[in-house]
Amino acid sequence: MPVTLGPIEKPRKQPIQARSTATVEAILDATVQVLIAEGKDRLTTTRIAHRAGVSVGTLYQYFPNRRSLLQATLRRKLVTVTEAIEAACLEHRGERLSAIVEGVALAFFRAKMRDAASSLALYAVSSDVDGLRIAEELRLRSGAALAEALESAPERLSVPTKEAVFAIQAALSGMSRTLLETRMPVRDHATVQRNLVVMLCSYIQAVRAVDALQAVAVPRARQ
Amino acid sequence: MPVTLGPIEKPRKQPIQARSTATVEAILDATVQVLIAEGKDRLTTTRIAHRAGVSVGTLYQYFPNRRSLLQATLRRKLVTVTEAIEAACLEHRGERLSAIVEGVALAFFRAKMRDAASSLALYAVSSDVDGLRIAEELRLRSGAALAEALESAPERLSVPTKEAVFAIQAALSGMSRTLLETRMPVRDHATVQRNLVVMLCSYIQAVRAVDALQAVAVPRARQ
DNA sequence: TCCAAACCTGAAGCTTCCTTCATCTAAACA
DNA sequence: TGTTTAGATGAAGGAAGCTTCAGGTTTGGA
Incomplete structure (x- = not known):
């Protein structure tokens, strides 16, 4: 099994205002919810963002990619x-x-x-x-x-x-x-x-x- | 988690001649080998077939889809x-x-x-x-x-x-x-x-x- | 009130891979 | 040796989802 080290992940915006902190939490929660409700095959970034009540773009402002989001969750x-x-x-x-x-x-x-x-x-x-x-x-x-x-x-x-x-x-x-x-x-x-x-x-x-x-x-x- | 029952899987050719029996075994072995050597992210049907020494088409003659191949393995x-x-x-x-x-x-x-x-x-x-x-x-x-x-x-x-x-x-x-x-x-x-x-x-x-x-x-x- | 920084948007580009099928070759059998 | 059936091929169609980015909105402070 290859060690997928992943290159140094691009740093992303850190939540500063209360608004964005809530957003990040919402995204993490949504990830679990979508996973439970729809299964891993339907666990897409778009769907997660939608469930969290934000757009995909927002998601990518706090997580450099799908992988890192799942890891955080x-x-x-x-x-x-x-x-x-x-x-x-x-x-x-x-x-x-x-x-x-x-x-x-x-x-x-x-x-x-x-x-x-x-x-x-x-x-x-x-x-x-x-x-x-x-x-x-x-x-x-x-x-x-x-x-x-x-x-x-x-x-x-x-x-x-x-x-x-x-x-x-x-x-x-x-x-x-x-x-x-x-x-x-x-x-x-x-x-x-x-x-x-x-x-x-x-x-x-x-x-x-x-x-x-x-x-x-x-x-x-x-x- | 949704139960991905998968529709009744299209029946595929059953190996009859000795040649094809060997092919099926080779494909199953290749699946494990590719998985170990390259990891699940690179476990593609084409790569498996290639490693088994056959073409993708052949693979699909014995397994209706990638999923069923992995299940068999x-x-x-x-x-x-x-x-x-x-x-x-x-x-x-x-x-x-x-x-x-x-x-x-x-x-x-x-x-x-x-x-x-x-x-x-x-x-x-x-x-x-x-x-x-x-x-x-x-x-x-x-x-x-x-x-x-x-x-x-x-x-x-x-x-x-x-x-x-x-x-x-x-x-x-x-x-x-x-x-x-x-x-x-x-x-x-x-x-x-x-x-x-x-x-x-x-x-x-x-x-x-x-x-x-x-x-x-x-x-x-x-x- | 106004500006800058923070935050958000979502259509579309891009990549990747599964799967098919028209066609070819090899084997069994008469 | 000719015919039929089994087995093999691989280019290309098509679907799907990740990620970007140019541009909009909100917030906080001066």
Whole structure:
């Protein structure tokens, strides 16, 4: 996969007056709305602008191209989730490992499922827009917060913190993504969430330093 | 997101002679190759045909449109992984829960990581092509196999099999996707894989019928 | 009140790519 | 060897959407 670095993007006008700040927000909102209502195939700049109540020209005054608009939209959503995780990490600092993990998992889920439709819709554009870079950046950010939180716990881990953080993040994002993508009815979300918490908590117990081998027989990976 | 059902697709020529069967395979292979080498933005029908050593016209004799070609390519990959899971489920029938889970997890990983580049590349086109439908279909298929395997174990679960299956599938796909997307060096794969197996095995222990509460204090999900 | 800066407009140019189809070649078969 | 059917070709039609830019409107301050 080629790294579409994109040349240094032409700088665009920064919103100065209140009017234009509102315009930019309206454009970002409209992007999500069109995406949800019409799907990525009909997510054209003209349609977005129209929905935002402005003309295409205006759109191009704040975003150098379609791509950067979608990136900004995606980033806005991911930042929200990241901040929710960071807040949970702070809130549970110093607590027991499983309390931290549970707190973070629940916070993550809440943030991701608030406005589930937009979370789902944005998955679809991510690959058009190098969403992986953005996701990676934010994964590192929330990963740092989680690592810090885990190390503030009274217990030790028997595996490197990095490994545990990766495993937890992967399970979290995988579970929420699968949940959204299968369009599971909302009333079942609580059940899935409970299973996820069980999974993460029993994992973190299993990799606690002292009694890891006692709590669960850790299987060696073959091969 | 609108359901792009696509009208009933015009039936195309079925390969009859050996020559044309080879052509179809070459086109599918070329699709993956172009995708990996040039990225989804340059994945044009002309380029695919050229890489396959045929002309565009030939391509359109076997696929009614670009979309169906990409779907076929995606499906071919996912079917491989699904079959690996099914095989593992059969192989471990009747064993202990954690043995089944471990066996399936390892089989899944092996299948997914064999030719990791194509797995990663195909994620990118999935959303252009209603890949969710295909993924969902195959998720159900491998889910059925896994459910059957879990119920063949000597132990019982304290949660509905469906729930456990969903949780395991979600964690598996999430972990492998995250692994691929972060482009983690291959030498670290084993470590991640080991953590995943620990996570899944300790989960399945936690939701065993008898001593679920003893092995791990199952936290109640708040809210 | 008037000017300059900020902001907005939208028709049309431009590029890109999918898809078709009239025509040609190769294979099977009598 | 002649005929029929399968398979292959690729130039060109057509549709679609991104982006620009020349010119209009609004705002804030002098």
